[in-house]
Amino acid sequence: MKAIAVAPGAGVPEVVERPVPEPSPGEALVRICRVGVDGTDYEVIEGSHGGVPDGDDRLVLGHEAVGIVEDANGTPLEEGQYVVPTVRRPPPGVETNEYFERGEPDMAPEGEYVERGIVGAHGFMAEYVTSPADCLVPIPTELAPLGFLVEPISITEKAIEHARATRSAFDWRPESALVLGTGSLGLLTAAMFTETLEYDRVYCLGRKDRPHPTIDIVERLGATYIDSRETLVSEIATAYEPMDVVYEATGYAKHAFESIDALAPNGVAALLGVPGDWEFEVEGGRLHRELVLHNKSLVGSVNSNRRHFEAAIDTLSALPDWALAEIVSGVYGLSELDRAFPEATAPVATPGPGSTAGSDDDTTIKTAVEFEDI
Ligand code: NAP
Ligand code: BGC
Ligand code: ZN
Numbered sequence: 001m002k003a004i005a006v007a008p009g010a011g012v013p014e015v016v017e018r019p020v021p022e023p024s025p026g027e028a029l030v031r032i033c034r035v036g037v038d039g040t041d042y043e044v045i046e047g048s049h050g051g052v053p054d055g056d057d058r059l060v061l062g063h064e065a066v067g068i069v070e071d072a073n074g075t076p077l078e079e080g081q082y083v084v085p086t087v088r089r090p091p092p093g094v095e096t097n098e099y100f101e102r103g104e105p106d107m108a109p110e111g112e113y114v115e116r117g118i119v120g121a122h123g124f125m126a127e128y129v130t131s132p133a134d135c136l137v138p139i140p141t142e143l144a145p146l147g148f149l150v151e152p153i154s155i156t157e158k159a160i161e162h163a164r165a166t167r168s169a170f171d172w173r174p175e176s177a178l179v180l181g182t183g184s185l186g187l188l189t190a191a192m193f194t195e196t197l198e199y200d201r202v203y204c205l206g207r208k209d210r211p212h213p214t215i216d217i218v219e220r221l222g223a224t225y226i227d228s229r230e231t232l233v234s235e236i237a238t239a240y241e242p243m244d245v246v247y248e249a250t251g252y253a254k255h256a257f258e259s260i261d262a263l264a265p266n267g268v269a270a271l272l273g274v275p276g277d278w279e280f281e282v283e284g285g286r287l288h289r290e291l292v293l294h295n296k297s298l299v300g301s302v303n304s305n306r307r308h309f310e311a312a313i314d315t316l317s318a319l320p321d322w323a324l325a326e327i328v329s330g331v332y333g334l335s336e337l338d339r340a341f342p343e344a345t346a347p348v349a350t351p352g353p354g355s356t357a358g359s360d361d362d363t364t365i366k367t368a369v370e371f372e373d374i
Pocket of ligand 3: 038040063
């Protein structure tokens with residue numbers, strides 16, 4: 001069968017031949033239809049995040065998938081049913097651990113999990129994959145064409161759950177919310193903020209010139225676009241308004257600290273980005289004081305569990321069709337890898353961590369690779 005793999009650091013993914021996997025007891029065989037591409041895939045392709053399984057020289061990519069159960073293999077799944085796989089699995093040679101037993105693999109520390117398509121385990125960009133049946137979440141047929149969005153939406157379901165949990169000890173009524181980043185995670189989150197979470201006032205920070213499809217999406221959602229080249233995150237509270245919620249999806253490390261100033265008293269910032277190493281100065285004393293004296297919270301959040309996937313399926317069904325159609329800028333077959341991964345094939349020098357320059361590919365928002373038409 002065909003799969004899409006990368007030797008980390010190689011800079012470009014390639015089509016490889018792999019044997020069709022055999023499901024073990026408790027596993028089902030899934031025929032993959034579509035797999036989304038996100039910022040993490042580019043980090044894996046560049047070699048700044050993730051890693052190949054032990055003993056292998058390439059990693060099969062893909063962690064945002066939707067497929068069809070081909071062989072239920074005696075599990076409770078139904079053959080022909082569309083499913084979305086979760087990402088984390090126990091490390092090789094370990095059947096389970098306390099985090100997986102509790103259904104909370106997203107809370108497992110490093111070393112207690114692998115992530116399919118990201119670190120230590122092959123991903124879903126292949127014609128067939130096997131997976132434990134309890135890691136395959138059924139999805140209604142009508143949602144299957146965009147089923148690859150369930151995983152990234154589940155990331156925000158988890159992050160917002162944790163953000164709210166930090167504010168659960170008092171009567172918190174968030175009205176204003178700021179999303180940092182107009183990549184696929186940022187835009188999906190902006191759509192959730194306006195359409196399902198229904199914050200009264202939503203802002204979204206990017207670094208694109210008008211006209212741009214991402215700005216159009218932000219504004220059609222009824223949110224306000226803020227250009228990071230004109231307004232620093234630390235200036236947003238005075239230039240616009242203090243935010244009850246900040247959701248960082250840029251991976252730009254200064255934003256973690258600047259978010260403290262963007263927050264309103266009693267607000268919470270969820271940090272999602274995975275930056276590389278970068279040393280810079282912060283006003284440590286003032287920021288520490290700001291967090292304490294205004295009851296502000298910062299919460300990091302990674303991955304998601306089956307419960308978040310189930311919530312994400314409901315959210316996907318509630319998001320407006322036009323927004324999803326605009327966010328998914330292209331679905332490409334195996335013969336069009338350069339279009340599925342436009343940033344990986346572009347021969348550009350990687351900007352340093354402090355760069356405020358955007359990417360060269362300027363209109364792609366989210367792509368997916370198609371193995372089988374839905
Ligand atoms: P992405 O498509 O690369 O989006 C990142 C966006 O942030 C891009 O649009 C980029 O702009 C923008 N950006 C970067 N620095 C900026 C700055 N200084 N000012 C304004 N905008 C800036 O990635 P993604 O898939 O949306 O994911 C976003 C981040 O979350 C990544 O770091 C990813 O690794 C991380 N992530 C984490 C989790 C988790 O579980 N914690 C899950 C998914 C993703 P340009 O387009 O101009 O470069
Ligand atoms: C994935 C998560 C994963 C995280 C860190 C994200 O892109 O969506 O499932 O935990 O990267 O590797
Ligand atoms: Zn991801």
